Amino acid sequence: MQTLSVLGATGSIGLNTLDVVRSNPSLFNVFALTGHAQVEKLAELCIEFAPSYAVVMSQKAASQLKPLIAHLDVEVLIGVEGLEYVASHAAVDTVMAAIVGAAGLKPCLAAAQAGKRILLANKESLVMAGQLFIEQVKLNNATLLPVDSEHNAIFQSLPLDYQQDYLHKSISDFGVSSIILTGSGGPFRDTPLQELASKTPAQAVAHPNWSMGQKISVDSATMMNKGLEFIEACYLFSVAPEFIEVLIHPQSVIHSMVRYQDGSVLAQMGQPDMRTPIAHTMGFPERLSTKVQPYDFVTGGDFSFSQPCEARYPNLYLAKQAFKQGQETTTVLNAANEVNVAAFLNNQIGFTEISQLNQLALETYQPHKATCIEAILSIDTEARHTANQLIAQHRRVN
Ligand code: NAD
Ligand code: MG
Numbered sequence: 218m219q220t221l222s223v224l225g226a227t228g229s230i231g232l233n234t235l236d237v238v239r240s241n242p243s244l245f246n247v248f249a250l251t252g253h254a255q256v257e258k259l260a261e262l263c264i265e266f267a268p269s270y271a272v273v274m275s276q277k278a279a280s281q282l283k284p285l286i287a288h289l290d291v292e293v294l295i296g297v298e299g300l301e302y303v304a305s306h307a308a309v310d311t312v313m314a315a316i317v318g319a320a321g322l323k324p325c326l327a328a329a330q331a332g333k334r335i336l337l338a339n340k341e342s343l344v345m346a347g348q349l350f351i352e353q354v355k356l357n358n359a360t361l362l363p364v365d366s367e368h369n370a371i372f373q374s375l376p377l378d379y380q381q382d383y384l385h386k387s388i389s390d391f392g393v394s395s396i397i398l399t400g401s402g403g404p405f406r407d408t409p410l411q412e413l414a415s416k417t418p419a420q421a422v423a424h425p426n427w428s429m430g431q432k433i434s435v436d437s438a439t440m441m442n443k444g445l446e447f448i449e450a451c452y453l454f455s456v457a458p459e460f461i462e463v464l465i466h467p468q469s470v471i472h473s474m475v476r477y478q479d480g481s482v483l484a485q486m487g488q489p490d491m492r493t494p495i496a497h498t499m500g501f502p503e504r505l506s507t508k509v510q511p512y513d514f515v516t517g518g519d520f521s522f523s524q525p526c527e528a529r530y531p532n533l534y535l536a537k538q539a540f541k542q543g544q545e546t547t548t549v550l551n552a553a554n555e556v557n558v559a560a561f562l563n564n565q566i567g568f569t570e571i572s573q574l575n576q577l578a579l580e581t582y583q584p585h586k587a588t589c590i591e592a593i594l595s596i597d598t599e600a601r602h603t604a605n606q607l608i609a610q611h612r613r614v615n
Pocket of ligand 1: 224225226227228229230231251252253254255274314315316317318320338339340341364365366427428429430431432433491
């Protein structure tokens with residue numbers, strides 16, 4: 218029986234995690250559920266899973282939640298301190314880190330410092346503070362298992378010997394020659410380039426294969442998601458950028474691959490359903506059952522592959538360049554991208570302006586070296602400020 222805190226329980230990954238719990242009720246005891254503002258959803262989940270704690274981010278949300286669950290023995294906590302508390306509590310074995318964006322960093326770090334088993338969906342933790350975060354995981358003997366489907370696929374395609382304690386090992390000692398990160402190319406893969414500028418938020422979030430939160434769906438359309446995943450892979454598997462190939466695979470059945478020196482390529486495949494990688498991390502090294510339908514190769518259609526081109530996906534290339542500058546620069550890019558994606562979703566800027574304004578933010582704000590999380594978070598704050606100013610300037614001119 219594992220005792221589990223689900224951070225970001227009301228989101229897409231959080232709900233899929235709880236569905237895996239539903240399929241394996243004797244294996245998990247839910248200790249805490251957290252959400253930002255979807256109080257009713259969180260109340261429903263509390264009623265179903267009876268956690269000891271529920272965490273929301275404001276006093277207002279807490280006072281809305283409390284009457285809905287007054288009949289239960291659930292303590293309601295508020296804010297980042299509440300998230301850190303349930304991520305590091307002595308009773309907790311496993312933390313599902315599924316908050317979206319920079320807000321996930323501090324609770325992830327608290328889980329690492331408390332030596333927890335961390336199931337990492339929040340890729341932003343690695344993008345912002347890859348070095349510092351991994352250092353803390355190692356120092357405190359925490360376990361880090363990748364939930365992101367590509368990294369989970371890569372992990373599954375590596376030998377068991379490597380998987381055990383992998384942060385202390387080098388994949389080149391296991392005959393690996395490269396990692397192939399696959400991505401669908403998003404909903405605008407075949408859209409004529411000159412039409413991209415007029416794409417709307419509704420069109421951008423309609424992902425062809427995966428059902429996900431809004432922010433990551435827009436990131437899939439610009440391939441910033443693949444850029445963030447590129448950075449995530451460099452930190453998780455401790456490899457140089459040259460070690461990673463990015464390929465477009467529109468069907469999203471091969472979730473990523475590993476090439477070996479003898480010419481072998483191992484892939485992990487399956488339905489594009491996050492319950493598979495989530496269940497893999499929840500059960501590791503055992504396999505859990507899920508409600509995911511088996512992939513049918515006969516009706517599933519052909520697989521195809523192509524190279525992502527820079528003119529269509531400038532964000533992917535910005536991310537690769539930023540990685541070479543270090544975690545301070547990737548923090549700036551991540552912050553600017555969060556601000557610009559939110560502005561796009563609010564119809565304040567156009568689709569192609571997301572990457573243009575990301576690039577401008579990187580050129581405008583050059584961060585100092587950061588040696589602690591507080592310094593990373595202050596770069597994040599300043600970069601958001603810069604990004605907001607650039608949007609305001611841009612809107613005055615256009
Ligand atoms: P989502 O928007 O559906 O859910 C986000 C969750 O975080 C919600 O529970 C929300 O209440 C909470 N949250 C949002 N802002 C918060 C804040 N400021 N403070 C505290 N909590 C906050 O997002 P998602 O699609 O589930 O993605 C979650 C994470 O998993 C992201 O980092 C994403 O990149 C990653 N991820 C998602 C998928 C996917 O298929 N959805 C796949 C791979 C990785
Ligand atoms: Mg992914």
